[in-house]
Amino acid sequence: MSLQKQDEHDHKAWLENKDLSPVERGFLVSLIWMDQRFRIVDYLELLETLYYRVNLQMPKSHTEQYDLDNKFWYWYPLYTLGFFSTLAYIVAAISGALLGFYYSPAIGGAAGGEASVAYSQIAFIMQDLQFGFMLRSIHRWSAQVMTAAVFLHMLRVYFTGGYKEPRELNWLLGIVLISLTMVFGYTGYLLPWDQLAFWAGQIGVEMALSIPLAGEWVAQLLFGGFSLSQSTLMRMYILHVFLLPFVVTALIALHIGIVWVQGIAEPH
Amino acid sequence: MTDDNTPETDGGGTGIVAPDDETPTWRERKERTTGLSRLTYEYFERARREDEDLRRESDYVERDVLAFPTWPHEIVRNLAISSFFVGMIIFLSATLPPHIGDPANPNVTPSIILPDWYLYWSFGLLKLGYLNPELSILGGQKLMADRTYGVLANVVVVGFIAIVPFLNKGSARRPVEQPLWGAIGIAGVTFALTISALSVQNLMPMDLRVLQDLTFLAPFVTGCIAYAVLKTMREGYMYDLNRRYYRLRPPK
Numbered sequence: 167m168s169l170q171k172q173d174e175h176d177h178k179a180w181l182e183n184k185d186l187s188p189v190e191r192g193f194l195v196s197l198i199w200m201d202q203r204f205r206i207v208d209y210l211e212l213l214e215t216l217y218y219r220v221n222l223q224m225p226k227s228h229t230e231q232y233d234l235d236n237k238f239w240y241w242y243p244l245y246t247l248g249f250f251s252t253l254a255y256i257v258a259a260i261s262g263a264l265l266g267f268y269y270s271p272a273i274g275g276a277a278g279g280e281a282s283v284a285y286s287q288i289a290f291i292m293q294d295l296q297f298g299f300m301l302r303s304i305h306r307w308s309a310q311v312m313t314a315a316v317f318l319h320m321l322r323v324y325f326t327g328g329y330k331e332p333r334e335l336n337w338l339l340g341i342v343l344i345s346l347t348m349v350f351g352y353t354g355y356l357l358p359w360d361q362l363a364f365w366a367g368q369i370g371v372e373m374a375l376s377i378p379l380a381g382e383w384v385a386q387l388l389f390g391g392f393s394l395s396q397s398t399l400m401r402m403y404i405l406h407v408f409l410l411p412f413v414v415t416a417l418i419a420l421h422i423g424i425v426w427v428q429g430i431a432e433p434h
Numbered sequence: 435m436t437d438d439n440t441p442e443t444d445g446g447g448t449g450i451v452a453p454d455d456e457t458p459t460w461r462e463r464k465e466r467t468t469g470l471s472r473l474t475y476e477y478f479e480r481a482r483r484e485d486e487d488l489r490r491e492s493d494y495v496e497r498d499v500l501a502f503p504t505w506p507h508e509i510v511r512n513l514a515i516s517s518f519f520v521g522m523i524i525f526l527s528a529t530l531p532p533h534i535g536d537p538a539n540p541n542v543t544p545s546i547i548l549p550d551w552y553l554y555w556s557f558g559l560l561k562l563g564y565l566n567p568e569l570s571i572l573g574g575q576k577l578m579a580d581r582t583y584g585v586l587a588n589v590v591v592v593g594f595i596a597i598v599p600f601l602n603k604g605s606a607r608r609p610v611e612q613p614l615w616g617a618i619g620i621a622g623v624t625f626a627l628t629i630s631a632l633s634v635q636n637l638m639p640m641d642l643r644v645l646q647d648l649t650f651l652a653p654f655v656t657g658c659i660a661y662a663v664l665k666t667m668r669e670g671y672m673y674d675l676n677r678r679y680y681r682l683r684p685p686k
Contacts, residue, residue: 175484177477186473194473207481241608246515253519279539288534303527311523313552324598324619327607334599341596348552355550364538365547369557376581394540431607 247319254312261305271403273396284359328431336424353406367394558633560584613664621657628652
């Protein structure tokens with residue numbers, strides 16, 4: 167017996183100690199050889215954990231306990247609509263930033279029926295600019311998709327009771343966001359200054375004017391007057407590319423932040 | 435489902451089985467094995483121990499893992515979903531390109547004036563002037579202009595949606611648990627559709643009076659149908675649920 171401390175991880179010495187049959191010995195040697203090269207032990211540990219997990223009696227989840235799992239699975243695909251609208255918002259932001267290089271919010275001296283600067287810039291983007299048609303198409307479609315996804319997201323939240331007790335503020339924030347999304351869309355489709363834009367703008371001015379007491383003030387603030395003009399287009403442009411992006415992005419971050427903190431309401 | 439008070443042994447209840455003294459631990463179960471599997475086990479115990487000792491000796495700091503790693507699990511999944519959705523948007527853009535109308539012309543009023551589709555509901559509310567009562571106290575005059583009435587209707591609709599969380603409390607999370615609120619939701623969706631149809635009344639191939647009546651009748655009807663269906667579904671579910679659940683969370 168030597169005074170030197172025995173190496174308890176000396177597998178060879180351990181093998182010598184044991185009285186093994188040739189089969190056992192061959193098996194162990196090859197196992198050790200393989201394990202030292204490929205770390206089989208790690209994978210076996212994984213398998214082992216898996217085995218125990220499967221065979222363990224786990225506490226039943228809420229759904230299993232009350233036999234509800236066949237009752238709400240159909241909601242699950244709808245749980246990604248919020249993410250989908252955020253994604254469409256990002257695509258719209260990128261394509262919109264690119265469109266912003268070519269668009270200019272000016273009516274110029276265009277009389278009734280003549281193409282304004284804004285209109286001819288849109289025409290230029292769609293006809294002459296490389297990939298311009300696709301760019302405007304992507305911007306418009308991502309905006310449409312975002313609006314649709316936001317509406318459906320709201321319906322999902324309503325029907326699964328996602329607005330309930332600790333989440334009232336996020337519901338209110340969501341209503342602000344869906345309204346701002348529609349304002350985003352409205353200010354956006356006014357920018358080409360075609361017939362649709364003009365007459366939709368007309369509706370807007372009349373709606374603003376019909377607000378009791380504050381109507382004229384609102385019309386001047388939002389539309390820059392009681393009828394459509396250069397200042398209307400300018401205000402819609404500033405709202406669309408400067409004010410709303412900052413406000414909406416901040417509110418979306420807050421909205422998602424609250425979801426992050428509170429967690430997604432468990433369906434049951 | 436039985437109605438007597440005998441304890442259920444079908445795995446109901448909490449579902450947690452506490453180990454008693456007779457139950458062998460996993461370690462004991464493994465130690466009972468013999469032969470090659472026993473050898474394998476002994477070797478792996480040694481190897482694991484070795485790993486553990488080496489880890490203790492090293493100055494490498496191991497952190498507790500609290501969740502799935504962001505890379506690759508989360509990122510790969512999110513990238514897959516994102517590229518699919520963005521691809522769908524690009525596909526739509528390529529197949530259905532946008533249209534641009536004639537330049538703005540204040541002198542030519544189009545036969546049909548409409549906003550984009552997502553504002554139809556709001557535009558439809560502006561056309562509710564026919565509901566604005568002519569008050570006899572004012573000598574057949576209306577109290578407010580039709581346009582004001584329409585704008586107020588917008589405020590009422592948005593205001594109602596906003597106060598929903600303050601009216602509907604509790605832990606119910608599915609329409610079947612609250613047939614009334616489910617029915618209100620369905621009626622609301624239908625109203626959004628009918629009011630949009632009212633706003634495009636020039637395009638609707640039906641009499642304006644019929645359309646106006648349907649705007650309010652159809653949501654009522656679908657609401658009632660939804661209520662009946664959800665009520666029936668709830669009865670069906672309640673039959674399957676065990677009584678403990680029923681007692682814990684009574685239906686609203």
